[in-house]
Amino acid sequence: MNKNKKRVVIVGAGMAGLTAAAYLARENYEVLLLDKNDRVGGLVGTFESKGFFFDSGPRAFVNSGIIQPMLRHLGIQWDFIKNTISIGIENDLFSIHSMDDLQEYRRVLIQLYPEHKTEIDQIIADIAQISEYTRVLYEFDNPNFVDFRKNRAFIFRKLIPWTFKFLHALVKLNQYNMPMEDFLKRRTSNQSLIDILIQHFFRKTPAHFALGYFYVYLDYFYPKGGTGVLSNLLKEKVLEWGGEIEVNKTIVEVVPSESKVIDSEGREYPYDDLIWAADLKTLYRILKRTGLDARTLEKVNVESQRKLSSRGAESVFILYLGVNRSPSFFRQHGGEHLFYTPSRQGLGATNHEERVRLIEEFDQLSKTEILAWLEKYLRLNTFEISVPVLRDPSLAPEGKTGLMVSCLFDYEIIKKVEQAGWYDEFKDFCETHIIQILSETIYKQMDEDVLFRFSSTPLTIQKISGSSEGAITGWSFETPPPVISSLRDIPASVLTPIPHIYQAGQWSYSPAGVPIAMLTGWYAAQNIIKQAKKK
Template sequence: MDKNHYHTIVVGGGIAGLTAAAYVARENKNVLLIEKNEKCGGLVSSFKHKGFQFEAGVRALEDAGIIFPMLDDLGIELDFVDSPVSVGIEQDVLHIKDRDSIKDYEQLLKKYYPDSHPEIEATIKIIRRIMKHMDVLYGIANPFFKDLNKDYKYIFKELLPWLPKFMLTIGKINRLNMPVEDYLETLIQNQSLKDIISQHFFKHTPAFFALSYFSLYLDYKYPINGVGSLADGVCNKLLSLGGEVKTNTIIKKVNATEQWVIDEGNNKYTYDKLIWAADLKFLYGNTIVQGLPKKIERNFESEKRKMLERRGGDSVYSLFLEVDEPLDSFKKIASGHFFYTPSRKGLGNIHTHDLKQIIDNWDQLKRDDLFEWLDRFTKLNTYEISIPGLKNSNFVPDGKSGIIISFLIEYDIFKKLKYKGWYEEFSKELEVKIIDVITNSIYPMLKSKLMESFSFTPLSIQNRVASSEGAIVGWSFLDTIPVPNKISDAKKSVLTSIPNIYKAGQWTYSPAGVPMSILTGRLAAEKVCK
């Protein structure tokens, strides 16, 4: 048999591809995982720099009834610690400890928006209701990671009592599928209050997904060796089960008719089944279907048009800081996972209408106007601040701290900056402004103790993980989403119009995070092993 022939080839070594490949290997199938980078993990990865360890993607993990059951099912042992979250506005910091912290959050909002008490109370009431929905949604271990042929205790004690509540909750969730901005319009008139609640979400995030975050803050866990150890654990399990992993390999073409993929070195790999756990726009733009039955060709071309016409969602900018200040100095202020807004004013139209005007009139844009916009954007934004050393002090040299400061930002502005020759200057100015804002607000010791800084932009993400528009959760919510977006359709999400090609990962279902990527990997593996 051809040494490059496999029962299943998985393209994409992020957490979805790793999960899919591990489950296929567990069924004693000949499986090859192909990853473009030197190391698997994608957006679930960690890295070291001059004695500091940072996260390259997500800062912490939400179990969501999926991650821990997957690890248990595959027999992977990882140690986790809680990843407590703080929320801050100006000089006030709230440490979210338990469900009752929602009362403190309500009081924090009332302090800064004293004329909006009824609106705040109505919003908090909705958040409480969503928290109850979340209790049901993630109330048991996801059944796709259980052996339903043998685990009768789980079936009768957990699954069957849960199912009716789950079905009722799904209907309620689907009624909260409108964009969070539109939903908040029905509750709140004060624009600044709306911004404070919603501006750190992706544009047009479904209301249920956005307003469930208070529940998710209580669910955050952190692998003691870093987020990347989750991907490492699944990769090691894949290898122990006899699966193969080929890194530093970029697939450039798929032939669905002859069932092969070819890499940039012109090495060809043939398959019986293919799981695409990478960017779907690349799959649909680089797959040969001529020679397949005409109905399949037509269906594929229809899917292809939908995929290629759509955009990836918001991207993220991350600033990495190495600081000559002990961890305790930061611990006294906030936890190691901190959502902070330096001004109660909020962004208003700065990141929507004003940004669109800049992009639409790019050729006439003056440098001073761009940097004036940047000044307003950085002063009024919401920042996700992560300090990995507060979860594991071994991640930093003695007496030092490593900090990651992130926020959502439009990919197009960085793409245009690159073409205009302003990219480096803009990136450096952005670093300076962020450091000034955070120093002048919540961490006064930051600027004077800064040793080194560097950043990842949306272009960095696009180049590293080959994600269209540098997206970190798949498709944009601003347009019709070309993949399933209802929980009841999760099993359908892994199907394509080509019978032996399946898909998994953030582009497969929307909205997608780490748990949903893992679930789609599991579902795709189940399909190819039937």
């Protein structure tokens, strides 16, 4: 097959880079995909330890009308397993199978906070309304990846009417475009109730996103074999269509005036177009600006200042466990994907005033004081618990279970711990206390059956993925993001002020996840394809 003469270099072989590479390779472009790690997938991966399989990134995927139709569009077939979400607070657990289960959430909350029944009823009504608008957004597969020519009746009877509902939903959701903390404070003065509702979301997450997530829980799925299967399926398509992939390549300089990038070994990679599907701060730090015209340079400097002065969202601490207990035990205690909060008290000041003080005064505090805060932070937090073997029995030895237990955590704290020289002690403390908390609550005496344990921190994520502040979903919500954040403007999110350079991935749009990363990869590829057709 003859190659298109245009050469496209893509930096970053995460989900955005792989998607862009697959679509361009299918169109016969000369595609080279580069990544700093020894494998593709970025944060999305599945690995094996002592016969147990764990997911290194997302615990499951939200389809969002994007991922599965995009895979079909690329001719990729695989078995996808339904992923049921459960919510647990203290001794109350329930699973989400439909929006009817929102009433079960109401029951649990009223049981925990009976004096706030009226406020809870209003909040549940808000969740139901926002979830309905969210449902409209997900009602159909993204039209970019569906061939409607074979079903014109569908276009006129369903798709066009839905388009008007979609635009109406966007308008309505925009009315909830405020930090969820602020929104909930209008509904209740009970800080514990507010915390229980939102402390597993990133700080200042927009209310329309967080409170609409009850419906999103119904959209989760899991690839048979683990989440890492998805990146490997895309990799196979890139190679099948003639694309090239090189790993262990760290790009240290981007020279747009000469249309090339340079790696840490001095090797140069020329391009006609470049897609930067990696950390955006890194792009602007290593960008060589000599040779750019004055107008372009001014725009680049403005964008550079915006990106470099912004921060990534909180990261996560992840505990990996091998447990000598049957999967059936964990099926009965929350299932395959559980958001569990051990205490109705909520984080409160522990995650606000005390956390800020700890970061600001870290060097003046004793290790005992820091660990006392950490113990309380863990005991009052919300954990996301994933059990891969409950989705796919081949992901753990027979009769045993692997768990991933994670909670949000600040990069600044763990960085200060590392600089203070007790990083390993910190990790051991977190591992021990999380196991203890779960063994006292939802998984009674589990500590007696732990076969092995290890963990990763925001520093692990930063070192592996190169992601600023170890962020797993791009920019922080605590300040205005330096990228596009409107659904209507997603197509423009891939544009940069640098000639022939596009951006894609979690840093190019906010809020971001795997569906948005893949969609931006597709948009970046389509821009290149359209520009070529104009010539």
